Amino acid sequence: xxxxxxxxxxxxxxxxxxxxxxxxxxxxxxxxxxxxxxxxxxxxxxxxxxxxxxxxxxxxxxxxxxxxxxxxxxxxxxxxxxxxxxxxxxxxxxxxxxxxxxxxxxxxxxxxxxxxxxxxxxxxxx
Amino acid sequence: xxxxxxxxxxxxxxxxxxxxxxxxxxxxxxxxxxxxxxxxxxxxxxxxxxxxxxxxxxxxxxxxxxxxxxxxxxxxxxxxxxxxxxxxxxxxxxxxxxxxxxxxxxxxxxxxxxxxxxxxxxxxxx
DNA sequence: ACCGTCCTACTACGTGCGTAGTAGCATCAA
DNA sequence: TTGATGCTACTACGCACGTAGTAGGACGGT
Numbered sequence: 001x002x003x004x005x006x007x008x009x010x011x012x013x014x015x016x017x018x019x020x021x022x023x024x025x026x027x028x029x030x031x032x033x034x035x036x037x038x039x040x041x042x043x044x045x046x047x048x049x050x051x052x053x054x055x056x057x058x059x060x061x062x063x064x065x066x067x068x069x070x071x072x073x074x075x076x077x078x079x080x081x082x083x084x085x086x087x088x089x090x091x092x093x094x095x096x097x098x099x100x101x102x103x104x105x106x107x108x109x110x111x112x113x114x115x116x117x118x119x120x121x122x123x124x125x126x
Numbered sequence: 127x128x129x130x131x132x133x134x135x136x137x138x139x140x141x142x143x144x145x146x147x148x149x150x151x152x153x154x155x156x157x158x159x160x161x162x163x164x165x166x167x168x169x170x171x172x173x174x175x176x177x178x179x180x181x182x183x184x185x186x187x188x189x190x191x192x193x194x195x196x197x198x199x200x201x202x203x204x205x206x207x208x209x210x211x212x213x214x215x216x217x218x219x220x221x222x223x224x225x226x227x228x229x230x231x232x233x234x235x236x237x238x239x240x241x242x243x244x245x246x247x248x249x250x251x252x
Numbered sequence: 253a254c255c256g257t258c259c260t261a262c263t264a265c266g267t268g269c270g271t272a273g274t275a276g277c278a279t280c281a282a
Numbered sequence: 283t284t285g286a287t288g289c290t291a292c293t294a295c296g297c298a299c300g301t302a303g304t305a306g307g308a309c310g311g312t
Contacts, residue, residue: 004299008211022259039301041260046299061259061308072222075212079222082208085134086201090229091237094220096198096205098241103216105241111217112234115224130269148289165271167290172269187278187289 001050002081003074010043011052011067011074019056019066127176128207129200136169140179141197147188 003011013028014020020028026040044065047053054068086092097103129137139154140146146154152166170191173179180194212218223229 005211006300012213035300036302037259038303042301043299045261060310063260075218075222076226078208078211079219079226079228082204083228085131085204087138090223091233092201093205093223094229094234094237095240096201097216097219098237099244100202100205102205102209103220105238107217108220108234108238108241111220111224112231114221115231115234118225132270161270162272163289164273168271169269171291186280189290 001052001069002077003047003050003052007043007047007050007052008074008078010040010047011069011071014053014065014067015071019064021059021062021064023062025065127178127195128203129173129176129178133169133173133176133178134200134204136166136173137178137193137195137197137200140191140193145182145190145192147185147190149188151191 009029010025013025017024017028022037022041022044025044026034026037029035029040044053048055048065052067052069052074053065056064056066058064083090083093094103094108098105098108135155136151139151143150143154148163148167148170151170152160152163155161155166170179174181174191178193178195178200179191182190182192184190209216209219220229220234224231224234
């Protein structure tokens with residue numbers, strides 16, 4: 001189940017709010033790139049068709065929506081997608097991030113630290 | 127100038143061969159996912175329109191094409207695109223790569239090494 | 253009971269992309 | 283020279299997506 005950039009933005013709002021109506025999603029979007037209400041509505045509907053969100057209840061006459069997939073799984077999906085573009089190898093990705101300054105050596109060390117702890121704690125859970 | 131997955135695959139062939147005809151590109155693609163000759167041709171034409179490849183010369187009646195953009199710049203573009211999806215922060219990306227096993231701690235160390243050397247050598251060129 | 257407001261459901265449209273067919277020119281072998 | 287083969291240029295089509303309008307139902311205040 002592939003999500004587009006814009007769909008991911010909507011999902012991000014929902015992941016943050018846990019549950020929201022179309023209007024709430026709409027208002028959570030930065031004014032600068034806020035499309036028409038009905039546009040957001042359409043995307044939410046498509047997300048529903050894709051199974052990425054589900055209706056939870058009705059408040060007044062407004063439907064409430066909640067994510068049906070986790071942020072993590074969606075991110076994983078995006079990452080995998082991109083790795084494929086890079087021929088499946090992850091090192092170039094990190095190297096490129098470093099080179100363009102998006103990532104510092106300090107960042108790397110920090111991540112390393114966290115990772116060492118994570119795997120040590122659970123031995124690589126589940 | 128945005129390239130799609132398929133377009134990037136074609137570009138990869140061209141980056142590897144330096145220069146190639148449509149037929150050569152075609153034959154360089156894994157048989158499993160090799161579309162019709164004319165499909166490849168269409169993509170190459172679109173790449174030309176986008177300015178990603180350029181005609182170099184004619185051999186027999188076949189045109190030769192060469193990349194007009196570097197692999198690096200294209201990769202950077204893809205990365206930036208993806209970072210935006212992740213809210214601009216690179217750490218989660220790396221963390222996710224680690225967690226899914228696409229990247230090991232050893233990989234990280236190696237990259238760190240290389241990076242340390244790289245920046246030391248040139249003091250962060252240009 | 254009625255009107256305005258808000259929401260949903262449906263429809264629509266342009267663009268990009270993956271896919272490929274066809275017409276017609278070029279080239280090469282016989 | 284002529285026929286086969288290969289290449290280019292053009293055209294086409296369906297789907298996904300971003301974008302949004304419209305019709306009509308629901309609800310709340312007066």
